[in-house]
Amino acid sequence: MSDVAAYSVISPTRIPPHAPPAPGQLSAAARAPQKDGQRCTACSMRSICMPQGLTPAELQRIESFIYPSRTIKQGETIYRANDSFQSIYAVRAGSFKTVVMHRDGREQVTGFHLAGDSLGLDGVCSGRHSCDAMALEDSKVCIIPFHLLEAMCREVKVVQQHLHRMMGGEIVRESSQMMLLGTMSAEQRVATFLLNLSDRLRMRGYSPAEFHLRMTREEIGSYLGIKLETVSRMLSKFQRDGLVDTRGKDIRILDHEGLVNV
Template identity: 85%
Template sequence: MSDVAAYPITSRAFIPLHASPAPTQRPGAERARTKDPLRCTSCSMRAICMPQGLTADELQRIEALICPSRTIRQGETIYRADDAFQNIYAVRAGSFKTVVMHRDGREHVTGFHLAGDSLGLDGVCFGRHSCDAVALEDSKVCIIPFHQLEAMCREVKALQQHVHRMMGGEIVRESSQMMLLGTMSAEQRVATFLLNLSDRLRKRGYSPAEFHLRMTREEIGSYLGIKLETVSRMLSRFQREGLLDTRGKNIRILNHEGLMQV
């Protein structure tokens, strides 16, 4: 289950991605890429979103495949449901939510994604995206043309295995979400959400005990299948029991073991 916290953002001009065509090679494109200061070799998320064990030549080839990072402003979409699938996206900084719309116009949050996560794999199956990907804050993504990635996977074994792991991770995430919604009480859902977030932050070198939520409580409720009021009530209860200290969107876990036992 993917969750989100705040990450530092470097401000750059917004380049809209929604409904844009796949990047094409143009004269000087390679030179422009080499000038991009945010390369894979210097990215703090490299250990999470890049395969391990690459040779210098393989890493250089993958870097040449990835388009320079682009800024997506808060509330903007990378893609929308039913858009043609062309690229996958690596979150370089910031955070996103993926949502599907019910026929009556209600929004259902299907996932939260943070730095190091990939977006867009939902489009692989049918050639079209099945959800909207919306920035929760000013964020950066690296754009990877999928047909070029497929071709390189046939030549770089470690990259092929990494893509398979990403797809497998999507299956595990969806299975975990089904279990969360089908078998857990409201308090267990909120506790699991916070514990998973804590673990993901720890793996990225951030504090697992103190963080700032970028999503609203309404969005958390949508993701967990409970009402906004229930999310607020559970957080207040955890605070009374000494498990958390909550101040708005700022969360501090006081008793990790106690939260696990909810």
């Protein structure tokens, strides 16, 4: 599993994506130097979302075509299903959920994405996005025109390898989700979700034992393929068993090994 954090949103609005510059051309905003607080070198998520081993000149080149971080308000989308694929997005701060809509209008959560994660790779295959990507809180993203990234991949091996790892990570995430939905009990699904969230927060320098869940029980259930009542029942069971302490959306893991052994 790879994913976390959400907040229930009503009547979402969509932010039109930036039109990408034509090949070989950069917009004025992209050419303009980023403020120090927005540069990749100053970003706390650099070790997660940027290739390692770039020379200073290569890093400067990447920074030259990444749009400065842009704020996406809670409930806004950066793209919707069937939108033309133009860019990928690095989450600089905040969180997003990706969703697909059933024919009857029901929403299926397919992923939660934290700072350091990427969004938009679902559009590489067909040239159109296959899902909606919605901000679950006020968030920031850096926008990377894909054709410029592709051009750099042809010239800089570590960038190409990083893009391949990102795509490989999407494959692993989807296969893990299939295993979770196909073979695990409801109790195991919720335990796995909490453990995955704990591990992802640890990788980002946050506490792996105490955290605030921004998602609703309903959104967790949608992602895990169970009802919200089942999510609540499992969390209550974990509390009775001394595995976690839950206070609303605040979670404290008391027995990590116990959750692993669920």
